[in-house]
Amino acid sequence: MSGSALYETFARAPLAFDRGEGTWLVTDKGERYLDFAGGIAVNSLGHGHPHLVAALTEQAAKLWHVSNLYEIPEQRRLGERLVDATFADKVFFTNSGAEALECAIKTARRYQFVKGHPERFRIITFEGAFHGRTLATIAAGGQYKYLEGFGPKVEGFDQVAFDDIEAAEKAITPDTAAILIEPVQGEGGIRPVPTQSLKRLRQLCDQHGLLLIFDEVQCGIGRTGKLFAHEWAGVTPDLMAIAKGIGGGFPMGACLATDEAATGMTAGVHGTTFGGNPLAMAVGNAVLDVVLADGFLEDVQRKALLLKQGLAAVADEFPDVIEGIRGTGLMLGLKCAMPNAKVNMALRDQHLLAVPAGDNVIRLLPPLTVTDEEIGEALKRIRSGAKGLTNAIAAEAAK
Numbered sequence: 001m002s003g004s005a006l007y008e009t010f011a012r013a014p015l016a017f018d019r020g021e022g023t024w025l026v027t028d029k030g031e032r033y034l035d036f037a038g039g040i041a042v043n044s045l046g047h048g049h050p051h052l053v054a055a056l057t058e059q060a061a062k063l064w065h066v067s068n069l070y071e072i073p074e075q076r077r078l079g080e081r082l083v084d085a086t087f088a089d090k091v092f093f094t095n096s097g098a099e100a101l102e103c104a105i106k107t108a109r110r111y112q113f114v115k116g117h118p119e120r121f122r123i124i125t126f127e128g129a130f131h132g133r134t135l136a137t138i139a140a141g142g143q144y145k146y147l148e149g150f151g152p153k154v155e156g157f158d159q160v161a162f163d164d165i166e167a168a169e170k171a172i173t174p175d176t177a178a179i180l181i182e183p184v185q186g187e188g189g190i191r192p193v194p195t196q197s198l199k200r201l202r203q204l205c206d207q208h209g210l211l212l213i214f215d216e217v218q219c220g221i222g223r224t225g226k227l228f229a230h231e232w233a234g235v236t237p238d239l240m241a242i243a244k245g246i247g248g249g250f251p252m253g254a255c256l257a258t259d260e261a262a263t264g265m266t267a268g269v270h271g272t273t274f275g276g277n278p279l280a281m282a283v284g285n286a287v288l289d290v291v292l293a294d295g296f297l298e299d300v301q302r303k304a305l306l307l308k309q310g311l312a313a314v315a316d317e318f319p320d321v322i323e324g325i326r327g328t329g330l331m332l333g334l335k336c337a338m339p340n341a342k343v344n345m346a347l348r349d350q351h352l353l354a355v356p357a358g359d360n361v362i363r364l365l366p367p368l369t370v371t372d373e374e375i376g377e378a379l380k381r382i383r384s385g386a387k388g389l390t391n392a393i394a395a396e397a398a399k
């Protein structure tokens with residue numbers, strides 16, 4: 001017991017930050033950390049971005065909350081902008097990624113229901129997936145460690161192996177409503193799904209009358225160098241859950257849908273108190289102002305290459321620590337050759353923040369606004385960390 005009043009559900013690092021400046025976090029003792037964790041892909045524009053701060057404070061001085069009983073102009077505007085920028089025709093705003101997924105799951109089931117197929121409620125998902133911590137989303141993710149002890153698993157999710165499209169096809173039954181997939185798995189260990197597989201899933205859904213749902217909560221909003229990761233594959237879903245980066249640190253999410261997929265979501269069938277709140281909407285619009293500005297995403301792609309090439313060189317130099325580099329854009333993973341927790345600690349000792357993921361990977365998720373100099377500094381710190389670990393292995397072997 002820590003003696004804290006808080007649930008003991010988080011294994012927190014013994015670090016508390018007082019403020020943030022772009023890609024940097026500063027402790028109350030004035031120690032500076034280079035933030036390549038980005039609040040787990042949330043701080044898309046770093047800390048204290050002036051445009052976001054202005055948007056939030058201006059809105060805070062005007063109006064905080066009215067509920068969805070009334071028109072919320074900033075919500076309408078953000079919805080229209082997301083529609084203009086994507087495959088979608090309709091948007092439902094939420095407070096989190098899990099809620100965005102809940103909305104997508106409900107929308108898919110409801111679609112089949114109103115189309116005369118109430119029996120079609122099952123959703124096919126993939127091993128290693130992470131879709132959130134609500135009862136339905138832990139069932140969708142299918143990971144025993146998140147399901148254990150929480151009573152019967154919510155019915156209706158069928159999981160197949162990662163990127164096993166043949167197995168997904170075999171798993172389709174007359175009760176299947178949809179297929180749900182992260183185009184790039186985040187928590188699962190930065191695993192991009194091959195373009196061909198996404199294309200095949202689209203075909204399967206069309207063939208069988210299923211909805212294709214993408215979870216871009218982690219890989220969306222410019223993270224891969226396109227506004228959404230699926231754009232690289234040239235495949236569009238029927239439904240998509242987003243969150244994290246769209247709020248740049250302000251809690252929000254959204255479920256995006258085609259008109260057809262949203263057919264069943266009529267007045268009263270779904271709702272939220274806080275989703276689409278004016279504060280969140282002001283920030284979401286401000287994030288889009290920056291991410292959709294001319295040249296922004298191209299610059300993310302350029303910087304991503306710089307980081308990936310630098311990481312590949314470090315991996316080549318220290319193969320006992322880093323086995324390989326994976327991922328795309330500014331969503332990169334170090335596949336570790338030793339326990340990833342150890343590597344994470346070594347990076348933290350270098351005052352570089354990163355995030356462990358499944359499959360023994362360390363995630364690097366810097367703000368999309370990271371500079372070339374900061375990338376150079378991060379590479380220097382990763383190299384020092386890897387060198388220290390390699391030296392420790394050699395010292396141990398010499399004993």
Ligand SMILES: Cc1ncc(COP(=O)(O)O)c(C=O)c1O
Pocket residue numbers: 040096097098099101130131132133182186187215216217218219243244
């Ligand atoms: C791909 C993906 N989906 C859903 C979620 C759940 O989002 P939230 O924690 O905001 O509920 C996460 C969170 O890490 C995620 O990475």
